[in-house]
Amino acid sequence: MSSTSQKHKDFVAEPMGEKPVNALAGIGEVLGKRLEEKGFDKAYVVLGQFLVLKKDEELFRDWLKDTCGANVKQQGDCFGCLKEWCDAFL
Amino acid sequence: MPLLEDPARLSKSRLKSDLLAHNVALPPANSRKDVYVELHLKHIEQKDAAEFSSDEEDRGQDEAEDEVVDGDDPGGRDPSALTDDGLKAALIQHGVKVGPIVASTRAVYEKKLRKLLESGGHDEQVNGEEGNAVLYSDSEDEEGSKGAKGEGDEHSEHSQQDMSQNNNFAYPQCFILSSKLRAPASETRKPCPAKNPKNALKSSERGPCHCSRIPAGISRASSVNQRSGLGSRVPNGLQPAKSIGCSSGSSQAFSITQMVEEMESRRSVSDTESNGSDVQELRSQPSRLLTVDQPAVKNQTLFYTPEAFPVKPGPKPPVEPVNGVSKDIFPAQASPTGIYATRRRPIKGAAGRPVQYVFPDTPSSPATLERREAERRLVPIHIQILVFLIVVILLYLVYVVVEDSSLDSAMSLLDSPNQASDVEEFHAPEAPAFSEQE
Numbered sequence: 001m002s003s004t005s006q007k008h009k010d011f012v013a014e015p016m017g018e019k020p021v022n023a024l025a026g027i028g029e030v031l032g033k034r035l036e037e038k039g040f041d042k043a044y045v046v047l048g049q050f051l052v053l054k055k056d057e058e059l060f061r062d063w064l065k066d067t068c069g070a071n072v073k074q075q076g077d078c079f080g081c082l083k084e085w086c087d088a089f090l
Numbered sequence: 091m092p093l094l095e096d097p098a099r100l101s102k103s104r105l106k107s108d109l110l111a112h113n114v115a116l117p118p119a120n121s122r123k124d125v126y127v128e129l130h131l132k133h134i135e136q137k138d139a140a141e142f143s144s145d146e147e148d149r150g151q152d153e154a155e156d157e158v159v160d161g162d163d164p165g166g167r168d169p170s171a172l173t174d175d176g177l178k179a180a181l182i183q184h185g186v187k188v189g190p191i192v193a194s195t196r197a198v199y200e201k202k203l204r205k206l207l208e209s210g211g212h213d214e215q216v217n218g219e220e221g222n223a224v225l226y227s228d229s230e231d232e233e234g235s236k237g238a239k240g241e242g243d244e245h246s247e248h249s250q251q252d253m254s255q256n257n258n259f260a261y262p263q264c265f266i267l268s269s270k271l272r273a274p275a276s277e278t279r280k281p282c283p284a285k286n287p288k289n290a291l292k293s294s295e296r297g298p299c300h301c302s303r304i305p306a307g308i309s310r311a312s313s314v315n316q317r318s319g320l321g322s323r324v325p326n327g328l329q330p331a332k333s334i335g336c337s338s339g340s341s342q343a344f345s346i347t348q349m350v351e352e353m354e355s356r357r358s359v360s361d362t363e364s365n366g367s368d369v370q371e372l373r374s375q376p377s378r379l380l381t382v383d384q385p386a387v388k389n390q391t392l393f394y395t396p397e398a399f400p401v402k403p404g405p406k407p408p409v410e411p412v413n414g415v416s417k418d419i420f421p422a423q424a425s426p427t428g429i430y431a432t433r434r435r436p437i438k439g440a441a442g443r444p445v446q447y448v449f450p451d452t453p454s455s456p457a458t459l460e461r462r463e464a465e466r467r468l469v470p471i472h473i474q475i476l477v478f479l480i481v482v483i484l485l486y487l488v489y490v491v492v493e494d495s496s497l498d499s500a501m502s503l504l505d506s507p508n509q510a511s512d513v514e515e516f517h518a519p520e521a522p523a524f525s526e527q528e
Contacts, residue, residue, distance in 0.1 A: 053198065054189035063198045 008077065011043075012084045019043045026070065026077025034068035050082045057083075112170055169200040169207070177203060 008025035022032030024043050040046050053059040061075040174191040177199055181188045184206045191199055
């Protein structure tokens, strides 16, 4: 990703702690709500899914699309943000 | 089976048992009904769409309580019918790296496997039919005109060899390139006894001969390429009849009996090769799901029996080697996804062009360019020297003239600055005076 959003930078800058799911880059209010309905209320739950899919981009994108209907850009933002967070903090 | 029922109307316990019957991982115990309905829709409806045999489902329902369906035949069934382990095995066979398959990831992996199966099945179908239309007349024409008799055994041997190489993905990649390079030179040669590029693989000295065919028939070869690639692999699959169907494109070019012999021998060989046979097995699996289409393919293959074409003398599988190239370029993507259709085009365009254009271009790169520039400079340099001499002569003449009249001119030159300075000195004091006056 050539440029990253402010949200991305904020998320990647620190441990996610108890941040809500819509703190993830690419996850706005609508997608955040859908994810919460499915039980992914915290960012770390999505991180768990991301990890259990072995950080595989394709699978994660598919999952995100199925779960909350994220479009390609949102998938990419969310994936990139989690990936970078993992690179920094795992 | 509640195939036609709306899952939303079923009771929660019914949904649960249905899901269990289809071996779907149940959501957490306290989940809402929506979750069950969703799972039901996702797994069971899709399974129905895949035309699963009703026997299977009945049995599954009978054995609802114990999750009996085991992964003995992974990939041959609809993904949602597999256990976690079966699903994992099937995905691994497709060359997918599988993580843990748990409730939250299972859907993703099922979708992936389904995609793989669909693309694989679609690929085979398209190829098998395409092959009948495209390749058949071509190969027959060639055989009729050339009549490469007596090379039959040799060919079958080589084709077998080629196919086994394809299975191992150990195809020499440089083949096409070198053949194309040589093609222009060898076009004037006698028509090669074996026109099919397949044979070109086997030995380099025969290369030019076959290569001369490639530029002419390159489009045909590459179009057939994809299908014959499938054909070469499928024979190791589960169903011999099916494999004949898939490889009908290449088998039409020569006698089916020999093809079958090859297949049998190959099967024995490659049963030991787990890598190759895994892929092959999986490739044949999607076709089992597409039960409707399969008979059509079979019928086609039955039609092309040796009796139907008794005239064909020698087996000349036409386009095997080109196929190997595509596999070689993408060796890692051995998975039977639909990628083959898209792969092929880049090869035709990209692999073709560089060879044609690079060769003439190479001589005129760096060294020759420098030489040419030097040459370009050389001619001007003569003129430059001439001009230089003329200028020197002129200067010398001027010098001589100046020396003749040196005293006068020099004095005048010397005088003029002095005069100028005098004038300046003369005027200089005046300026302040003017300013003072003002």
